[in-house]
Amino acid sequence: MPAPARTVRVSLTRTVDDSYxxxxxxxxxxxxxxxxxxxxxxxxxxxxxxxxxxxxxxxxxxxxxxxxxxxxxxxxxxxxxxxxxxxxxxxxxxxxxxxxxxxxxxxxxxxxxxxxxxxxxxxxxxxxxxxxxxxxxxxxxxxxxxxxxxxxxxxxxxxxxxxxxxxxxxxxxxxxTLSSLPRDQLLSGLAEVLKHALIADRSFYDFLLENAPAVLGLAPEAVSHLVATSCAIKAKVVEADEREAGLRMILNYGHTIGHAIEDAMAYALPHGQCVAYGMRVVARAARDLDLLPEPDYQAHETLLDAYGLATEPLRLDPDRIMTLALGDKKAGRDRLVFVVPRAIGRVEIRDDLDHAAVTRALGHILA
Ligand SMILES: NC(=O)c1ccc[n+]([C@@H]2O[C@H](COP(=O)([O-])OP(=O)(O)OC[C@H]3O[C@@H](n4cnc5c(N)ncnc54)[C@H](O)[C@@H]3O)[C@@H](O)[C@H]2O)c1
Ligand SMILES: [Zn+2]
The missing domain is CATH 3.40.50.1970 (Rossmann fold)
Known part of the structure; x- marks a missing residue:
């Protein structure tokens, strides 16, 4: 038996407070x-x-x-x-x-x-x-x-x-500072705001629907409320899962297909707008698979319509989008991981969503 190795332990347990x-x-x-x-x-x-x-x-x-x-x-x-x-x-x-x-x-x-x-x-x-x-x-x-x-x-x-x-x-x-922002950049950010409501907060959904004209007109009070609520939703998710071990993945709602569309469009369409298409596709697949009730699906469509997001049909091939999605880094081995809406304000992470249903749902946003 060799003598036990000399061991020098470097003790670095620490409590970190990165709050801000x-x-x-x-x-x-x-x-x-x-x-x-x-x-x-x-x-x-x-x-x-x-x-x-x-x-x-x-x-x-x-x-x-x-x-x-x-x-x-x-x-x-x-x-x-x-x-x-x-x-x-x-x-x-x-x-x-x-x-x-x-x-x-x-x-x-x-x-x-x-x-x-x-x-x-x-x-x-x-x-x-x-x-x-x-x-x-x-x-x-x-x-x-x-x-x-x-x-x-x-x-x-x-x-x-x-x-x-x-x-x-x-x-x-x-x-x-947003008053100088080009319209398509504003819409891109709004898609992430809508995403926060759709994944986590039914009352924020109601606010966004009621105040769409004020928000789109950059009324300071409406925009301040929207920014604060959105930050609070994201902060809550990050607090629960800073390193994206689980829950933080819900922030990727719409992103599995959104990233593939971004890629297929060679980044000509701003990120958030691609995510808006991605959210429409997953919501439709969820409805078709009886995971999202019809009234919630309609409410989901109504909100995106109110902001004019993902309303123009895209000229893309659904199979190519699915192939690109499968290449996404957030996509497990061969099953795609989707954040699936179950109601307005509630989602779950699933890797068993039928790919054929998603491909069919893509037809809804394509020309
Ligand atoms: N760290 C994260 O958690 C996280 C999350 C989402 C996105 N991102 C990253 O964010 C980036 C996209 O951010 P973005 O959309 O802000 O892009 P961006 O920073 O490139 O800004 C978009 C354009 O708007 C201009 N601009 C900035 N402020 C302006 C203003 N007030 N008025 C007029 N023009 C203005 C910029 O110069 C730029 O041309 C990507 O790199 C993406 O990966 C990171
Ligand atoms: Zn995003």
Whole structure:
């Protein structure tokens, strides 16, 4: 018998509190510098924007930070998903190093989900992790990507393949930033909002249906309520399952087919709008399989119609969409995993949904 190995145990059990606040108020953007001066998340601030948000909000925020005596430097990347890359990530790391940022400093992500995911990943990796705050400026980022701490960049053939869980220290949402957002981007974010109601909250469904004109007209009170409710729904799911071991998967409602449509359309249609088609397809298959009662199915259709989402028939081949869906990373081995609606506000995760029924349901959204 060999002598027992000498064992040195490295004891690292720890309790972590990554809790943070999401602040939502029209006009908040002008108050962020003052709040940061008080919160002191960092000594200096690396403000990351894309070319659009730099122009719209970034320079102004930089001036606010500087005038409050907070050392800050702006780092711009080109707008567009192509910037959520390893190359841009490496470029930002080098720029932060040249500018002598340290672990005592803080990253600010100012922009849509692309800037949030990229900047959060930079913050999580630079010198093994800096604090960061999010200032989401698209609806999709305000209700979805800025909540939950998933940050990533894309690698060739792999969207979000290289990433971390790195929670922000605070999220600042100013709904008035949405007034410059192109209509199709607004609709894309609204699809994720509708998704939150459809998976988890019947009374939010009622609010969205009653207030569709106010929401589409960006009435500040309606939009603030919608953003806060959406964030609360996502936050509750994330609190229960931060690392996506189970429940968090319900946030993928509409995404199994949505991602395949996004792919089939070569990303010409914004993400949320593809998800809206995906939700219509799964709801119809669920109805046809007697999993979703007819009145709930009709209510589901009514809400998407009220927002003009996924109303135009697409010119795509259903078999190709199913093949693409089977290639999706969220799709088990050969059975597709679907988030299946059982009523408005209630879903379940299933891997036994009949693929033929889903293919038939696709006929409903195709030309
Ligand atoms: N981390 C997560 O949990 C999560 C969840 C969902 C999506 N995402 C990611 O989010 C990204 C998509 O986010 P997105 O839709 O916000 O895209 P985006 O960040 O590319 O923004 C879309 C466009 O809107 C512009 N823009 C931003 N704010 C604006 C404003 N106020 N007015 C006018 N134009 C503005 C941007 O410059 C860009 O051209 C994807 O990379 C996706 O993978 C992440
Ligand atoms: Zn989505």
């Amino acid at each position: 606040d999401i602040l939502i108020r029209p006009g908040l953007l002008a108050e962020i510098a003052a709040d940061l001066a008080e919160a002191r998340f960092g000594q200096a601030y690396a403000l990351i924007c894309d070319s659009t948000t730099e122009e719209l909000f970034g320079r102004r925020l930089l001036a606010d930070l500087t005038s409050r005596g907070l050392p800050a430097q702006l780092f711009g990347v080109p707008a567009g998903e192509a910037s959520k890359s390893i190359e841009t990530f490496a470029g930002l790391l080098a720029s932060l190093k040249t500018a002598r940022f340290t672990r005592k400093d803080c990253v600010i992500a100012l922009g849509g989900g692309m800037v949030g995911d990229l900047s959060g990943f930079v913050a999580g990796c630079y010198m093994r992790g800096l604090p960061f705050v999010q200032i989401p400026t698209t609806l999709l980022a305000q209700v979805d990507s800025s909540v939950g701490g998933k940050v990533a960049v894309n690698v060739k053939d792999g969207k979000n393949y290289c990433g971390l869980f790195h929670q922000p220290r605070r999220v600042y949402i100013d709904p008035t």
